[in-house]
Amino acid sequence: MExxxxxxxxEHIVKTFPGVRALDDVQFHLKAGQVMALLGENGAGKSxxxxxxxxxxxxxxxxxxLFGKTIEGDLSPKQAQEMxxxxxxxxxxxxxxxxxxxxxxLGHEKTKGSLLDNxxxxxxxxxxxxxxEIDLDPDIQVGDLAVSKQQMVEIAKALQSNAxxxxxxxxxxALTSVEIExxxxxxxxxxxxxxxxxxxxxxxxxxxxxxDVVTIMRDGKYILEKPFKELSMNQIISNxxxxxxxxxxxxxxxxxxxxxxxxxxxxxxxxxxxIHFDVYAGEILGVAGLxxxxxxxxxxxxxxxxxxxKGRIILDGKEIxxxxxxxxxxxxxxxxxxDRKKDGLCVKLSVRENIAxxxxxxxxxxxxxxxxxxxxxxxxxxxxxxxxKLSSTEANASSLSGGNQQKVVVGKWLARNSxxxxxxxxxxxxxxAAKVEIYQLMNQLKESGxxxxxxxxxxxxxxxxxxxxxxxxxxxxxxELTREEATQEKILELATQFENKFETQVG
Amino acid sequence: xxxxxxxxxxxxxxxxxxxxxxTVTAGLxxxxxxxxxMNPIFFSSRNVANLLRQIAPILLIGIGQSYVLITGNIDLSxxxxxxxxxxxxxxxxxxxxxxxxxxxxxxIACLGVGLSNGLLVSFAKLPPFIATLGTMTIARGIxxxxxxxxxxDSIGEAAQGLRDFFYYGKTFGLYNTIWIALVLWxxxxxxLTRTKTGRHIYAIGSNAEAARLSGVNLVSTTTKAYLVSAFxxxxxxxxxxxxxxxxxxxxxxxxxxxxxxxxxxxxxxTLGGQGMLFGTIIGASIWGVLQNGLQFAGAPVAIRxxxxxxxVVISVLLDVIVRSGRGARKKRIESTT
Numbered sequence: 001m002e003x004x005x006x007x008x009x010x011e012h013i014v015k016t017f018p019g020v021r022a023l024d025d026v027q028f029h030l031k032a033g034q035v036m037a038l039l040g041e042n043g044a045g046k047s048x049x050x051x052x053x054x055x056x057x058x059x060x061x062x063x064x065x066l067f068g069k070t071i072e073g074d075l076s077p078k079q080a081q082e083m084x085x086x087x088x089x090x091x092x093x094x095x096x097x098x099x100x101x102x103x104x105x106l107g108h109e110k111t112k113g114s115l116l117d118n119x120x121x122x123x124x125x126x127x128x129x130x131x132x133e134i135d136l137d138p139d140i141q142v143g144d145l146a147v148s149k150q151q152m153v154e155i156a157k158a159l160q161s162n163a164x165x166x167x168x169x170x171x172x173x174a175l176t177s178v179e180i181e182x183x184x185x186x187x188x189x190x191x192x193x194x195x196x197x198x199x200x201x202x203x204x205x206x207x208x209x210x211x212d213v214v215t216i217m218r219d220g221k222y223i224l225e226k227p228f229k230e231l232s233m234n235q236i237i238s239n240x241x242x243x244x245x246x247x248x249x250x251x252x253x254x255x256x257x258x259x260x261x262x263x264x265x266x267x268x269x270x271x272x273x274x275i276h277f278d279v280y281a282g283e284i285l286g287v288a289g290l291x292x293x294x295x296x297x298x299x300x301x302x303x304x305x306x307x308x309x310k311g312r313i314i315l316d317g318k319e320i321x322x323x324x325x326x327x328x329x330x331x332x333x334x335x336x337x338x339d340r341k342k343d344g345l346c347v348k349l350s351v352r353e354n355i356a357x358x359x360x361x362x363x364x365x366x367x368x369x370x371x372x373x374x375x376x377x378x379x380x381x382x383x384x385x386x387x388x389k390l391s392s393t394e395a396n397a398s399s400l401s402g403g404n405q406q407k408v409v410v411g412k413w414l415a416r417n418s419x420x421x422x423x424x425x426x427x428x429x430x431x432x433a434a435k436v437e438i439y440q441l442m443n444q445l446k447e448s449g450x451x452x453x454x455x456x457x458x459x460x461x462x463x464x465x466x467x468x469x470x471x472x473x474x475x476x477x478x479x480e481l482t483r484e485e486a487t488q489e490k491i492l493e494l495a496t497q498f499e500n501k502f503e504t505q506v507g
Numbered sequence: 508x509x510x511x512x513x514x515x516x517x518x519x520x521x522x523x524x525x526x527x528x529x530t531v532t533a534g535l536x537x538x539x540x541x542x543x544x545m546n547p548i549f550f551s552s553r554n555v556a557n558l559l560r561q562i563a564p565i566l567l568i569g570i571g572q573s574y575v576l577i578t579g580n581i582d583l584s585x586x587x588x589x590x591x592x593x594x595x596x597x598x599x600x601x602x603x604x605x606x607x608x609x610x611x612x613x614x615i616a617c618l619g620v621g622l623s624n625g626l627l628v629s630f631a632k633l634p635p636f637i638a639t640l641g642t643m644t645i646a647r648g649i650x651x652x653x654x655x656x657x658x659x660d661s662i663g664e665a666a667q668g669l670r671d672f673f674y675y676g677k678t679f680g681l682y683n684t685i686w687i688a689l690v691l692w693x694x695x696x697x698x699l700t701r702t703k704t705g706r707h708i709y710a711i712g713s714n715a716e717a718a719r720l721s722g723v724n725l726v727s728t729t730t731k732a733y734l735v736s737a738f739x740x741x742x743x744x745x746x747x748x749x750x751x752x753x754x755x756x757x758x759x760x761x762x763x764x765x766x767x768x769x770x771x772x773x774x775x776x777t778l779g780g781q782g783m784l785f786g787t788i789i790g791a792s793i794w795g796v797l798q799n800g801l802q803f804a805g806a807p808v809a810i811r812x813x814x815x816x817x818x819v820v821i822s823v824l825l826d827v828i829v830r831s832g833r834g835a836r837k838k839r840i841e842s843t844t
Binding site for chain 2: 303305324325326328329330335337342343344345346347348349353356357358360361364367368369370372412
């Protein structure tokens, strides 16, 4: 930190995506040998900023200086890399069938004439690894390594290509405590070599071990930059969430009925641990949490889309066995999944076929022949109720806009009488008008006495629309709040309640 | 008059993939006219009857392959199942077993291959190419050991009824073989377009995960498609036995690829989710007309193969070009909004 010169200076950065201003007059500074934590809620603009810095996105306006050099015009990913900016994504990008050495030199292999110079690459790879005190054989296949080691190979690769600014996006999410300690050791090593590190993480309790300075963002805006020591955890949290809720939600009073649905001690993989909750008829239960908290995984396990290790699911007082989505649907439990294109729609099929698909049992005669009249009636009713805009019911699902596609995903589940309806991020990526229609639909379900559960990463939506809020972190339910007691601060506090993986060893 | 046909026409044009089917139908008509002009015998009632009888087996296996392709998979075992069917049925009959009992046993054996295909692909999750490559080799092996590595002797007089039913007999002036193909086509077309099973077949081919989350059983749906494929292949094997009056071990060689050709020319997507059996009829007919017409024109087998290969590639290429054009246009529209 004796080096006072900034290596990254970004001022007045603006970036808009269709319909959203992702970054609004943002500034960001980084010095050599500094570890900067970039903090903010889901959608605060952290990743967008990181992507602009690494050349993946181009800025709309604003100035950018790297190592004292002003960047004119757009920065390409390749330029950014050549200037020394490297990003290590949460999902590692390695060729698992190639060796450590081959991965480190991927894309800039050394050659002698037209032949690969394996010997010198191997030697340099060994040097980089030992300079980072990573004990790895360069000839081992990357696919055989643990995730933490793969991450180290990525860091070595970045360093080999002369990285001076290293962006790490949620680097510890897949690591064990010992591995985190190794990673922090590595980060300190890089720091002493003068590498500037941008550390993006939701795990606030880790920051104290490595971070020098904190930049906080909220809703695409720059909030503050301060040395970590001058901030308390509470100050950090309140700066992350401190926004007023402007949007109005068409909330209707709830008439909570009897307990319809219980999940007891559900376990399914690392992101679903001992889940336990109840849902009542005529209420909307909001499920809050940060990205990767295990909310989607939990609903998929309940719905039978993924296998569960253990757990009881009780519907109307009776335990039911769900081993595949078919079972869940038959019992009256349905899920409108998060990823429309991947899980929600058959995009090559028509809107009619998509809406009818889960309801064919209601539309078919005993012999399995589809009753076209009933089908048309059901589809037209769904389209009318949801105000889906389309040229014809025969239009391919892929031809609709995002909002209308989402309405189809939701609409196909409403044509049948279900007892529990789970929505996973029902309003992601759709416009305001479509959102309101989805809210109204959820209200209709609630009024008719159906238990509604919805997952959302948008705090205002969770606060404005749920009757009760359940918060998850790291595969566990960390708390439950009534509508009256819920605040953004309380939710975020529960959402960042990670199990303490990293024990403090410094006083 | 125009008004009268406008509505059904509009409705027709809305059917997915109708473009390619109409194009190849036009191609079929043009081809037939060219062959007809080159050689007037082409349109003689005798040749037309023969031509239809040539098309029938290709149509049948085309139906099977189309079912499997629409689920997003492929069945390479079709040709071997044809061989297995003809060898098992002929061997049983030469051993003096009642022809119809032999047929029943043959059908059960062939469905066994379809069941294995379905379970290997959907339950054991093997890549369909590998799974059916394996069963293709196994089924061919069964065809070979059925009669101890020999073709069978004549199935004899006792089986005359069977030969009439599958090949020589006529009903309402058309050969029975053609009726069998048409009736099975009508049944399987109905299943594919009007029943729950049919809808599920399209759905898993379009997006298996979305279909599963909508309550579609992937294992049973995939297996049903493979069973259909094995069944029609079995019928083609029985027709082959009836035609030649004996069992030959290499019967049905490369039929799986002819079936792919008929499906693909008719607009069935090898990526799944798309296609219709009406297209498969046209695809199989183009196949038959080319074989028959080129034969009349005196083209050797080698030339016929080359021509058919070129037609397959061109028809798929056309489809890809049309689709990518449409995709690019859509992208432009999205980016301007």
